[in-house]
Amino acid sequence: MNIFGNKFRIAIYGESHGSGVGIVIDGVPAGINLDVKEFMEDISRRKAGKQDTTSRIEEDIPKLLSGIYNGFTTGAPINIFFENKNINSKDYTQFKSHPRPGHSDYAANIKYDGYNDIRGGGHFSGRLTLGIVAAGVIAKKIILRKMMKIEINSKVIQVGESNEADSYGGVVEAKIKGLPAGIGEPFFDSIESQFAHIIFAIPGIKGIEFGAGFEGCINLNGSEFNDLILDKNGRTLTNNNAGINGGISNGNEIYFRVAVKPTASIEKIQKTYNFETNKMESLEIKGRHDKAFIWRVPVIIEAAIAIVLANFIM
Numbered sequence: 001m002n003i004f005g006n007k008f009r010i011a012i013y014g015e016s017h018g019s020g021v022g023i024v025i026d027g028v029p030a031g032i033n034l035d036v037k038e039f040m041e042d043i044s045r046r047k048a049g050k051q052d053t054t055s056r057i058e059e060d061i062p063k064l065l066s067g068i069y070n071g072f073t074t075g076a077p078i079n080i081f082f083e084n085k086n087i088n089s090k091d092y093t094q095f096k097s098h099p100r101p102g103h104s105d106y107a108a109n110i111k112y113d114g115y116n117d118i119r120g121g122g123h124f125s126g127r128l129t130l131g132i133v134a135a136g137v138i139a140k141k142i143i144l145r146k147m148m149k150i151e152i153n154s155k156v157i158q159v160g161e162s163n164e165a166d167s168y169g170g171v172v173e174a175k176i177k178g179l180p181a182g183i184g185e186p187f188f189d190s191i192e193s194q195f196a197h198i199i200f201a202i203p204g205i206k207g208i209e210f211g212a213g214f215e216g217c218i219n220l221n222g223s224e225f226n227d228l229i230l231d232k233n234g235r236t237l238t239n240n241n242a243g244i245n246g247g248i249s250n251g252n253e254i255y256f257r258v259a260v261k262p263t264a265s266i267e268k269i270q271k272t273y274n275f276e277t278n279k280m281e282s283l284e285i286k287g288r289h290d291k292a293f294i295w296r297v298p299v300i301i302e303a304a305i306a307i308v309l310a311n312f313i314m
């Protein structure tokens with residue numbers, strides 16, 4: 001479904017080339033001051049226009065349709081809408097019969113019996129993450145109200161090779177400092193499960209590893225992997241467990257890395273199955289695409305973290 005969370009609950013909607021995209025946020029306490037300007041810094045970090053991103057630049061001005069009155073949240077659901085203005089859909093019709101390898105075209109066509117909106121990737125588009133970023137701005141305000149010192153940061157730490165007419169991906173790292181010990185649940189709502197749940201909802205994410213990660217699990221013995229506790233605040237000597245034990249924060253820094261795939265829509269000619277001729281044929285992908293959407297991902301991950309933490313602490 002399109003809903004995440006229970007106390008700070010988000011419902012995502014829209015299509016890349018429809019009238020717009022947005023998010024409905026339920027559970028936001030009344031009395032938080034909020035205006036359009038506060039969204040713009042995070043929105044501009046997600047915007048295209050930087051290194052190897054699409055030439056489709058949208059205004060991305062949030063329309064606060066409900067839940068805010070006289071500059072304060074009212075406690076009612078908040079609906080934030082972003083209009084799509086810069087659309088060119090003519091290059092997408094071929095993807096019904098010639099699905100793009102690595103994209104959602106084929107799987108969506110099967111699931112929705114061909115009724116899915118294919119233009120610009122429709123509801124599967126990375127454009128839907130704009131709503132997540134907007135919800136993140138509100139979640140960050142809620143966190144700040146409850147615990148002043150939490151710092152959430154995310155950045156690109158590694159990228160693949162950049163080739164002419166082809167795309168590349170890489171790895172984004174996220175760090176959370178200042179989260180007190182004792183947050184999270186042992187099983188289905190463990191901190192790792194909740195982060196993984198929302199982060200895998202970001203289109204194009206292919207992996208997540210916490211702390212010492214896969215390599216640490218292979219290369220370290222227990223005596224090396226264990227994080228020795230140094231003081232009564234639970235500070236540890238190493239942090240291979242990424243500040244989480246038993247699904248619950250232990251007060252040390254939480255950190256994880258996210259694998260972002262190379263963009264599926266590439267300029268380079270590829271082969272795909274043509275469902276009209278029932279043959280494998282050449283596919284030329286036109287339209288405007290991010291050569292590497294990884295550059296737009298860090299702020300989305302920060303928003304996802306804030307949404308999970310808001311859910312935990314409310």
Ligand SMILES: Cc1cc2nc3c(=O)[nH]c(=O)nc-3n(C[C@H](O)[C@H](O)[C@H](O)COP(=O)(O)O)c2cc1C
Pocket residue numbers: 054102103104121124125126127129202203204205261263264265288289290291293296297
């Ligand atoms: C901010 C952002 C921008 C994206 N831009 C593109 C793009 O321009 N072209 C493309 O093919 N995929 C793009 N993607 C990735 C696709 O949305 C994603 O690969 C597709 O929906 C299929 O989902 P999956 O890769 O998780 O299987 C973008 C993702 C994000 C988060």
